[in-house]
Amino acid sequence: MTKLDAVNARMLNLLQEDGRMSNAKLAEHLSMSETPCWRRLKRLEESGIIEGYQVRLSRRKIGLGVMAFVQLRCSEHDAVATAEFQRIIETSPNILACHNTTGADDFLVIAVARDLDDYSAFVESTLRRLPGVTSIRSNLSLREMKSSSRLPIMHGET
Incomplete structure (x- = not known):
């Protein structure tokens, strides 16, 4: 189990809202510069906390009723x-x-x-x-x- 600090927790919540958010926008929301933001994101990916990114589809609109x-x-x-x-x-x-x-x-x-x-x-x-x-x-x-x-x-x- 990995402990998350407040910044990482907020980063994960932001990415769950918008997985396509750019590093620049993520850094802005977290009130930090882009390089440290990118490093934190990479650590979360490498640790396996972030397993991947995907698009959420409307099953009904693609015909799965x-x-x-x-x-x-x-x-x-x-x-x-x-x-x-x-x-x-x-x-x-x-x-x-x-x-x-x-x-x-x-x-x-x-x-x-x-x-x-x-x-x-x-x-x-x-x-x-x-x-x-x-x-x-x-x-x-x-x-x-x-x-x-x-x-x-x-x-x-x-």
Whole structure:
């Protein structure tokens, strides 16, 4: 765990608001010169706190109208089945996230599709082919109330 000072915490919050912010604008917001600002940014990148930069897209506007939260239960947990399961999950473009969870089910998958027919095809072609899966339960999102990838950053912690 890396401790963040107030400047780094503010820098991270600013970059979460606008990942395209130039170093000059970032330095201005932080009331510092550009070179020290750039050095701090590079240290945050090199330490792995900043993992990368990406554009946030409107899934609906690009034709992905269905979002599903899928609970998977597995009967196989050996190394071979787990490796194949992970390979399929990581290479499926419909899967946004997958978490190994506690409780009755083993995994929670967040998936997207164009429509219900596309989602049905995804379940048949991808989820039903996952090794060891004994149960698939889908919950479809009716209304997205909040969607964010911003993390709460306070200085003194990460």
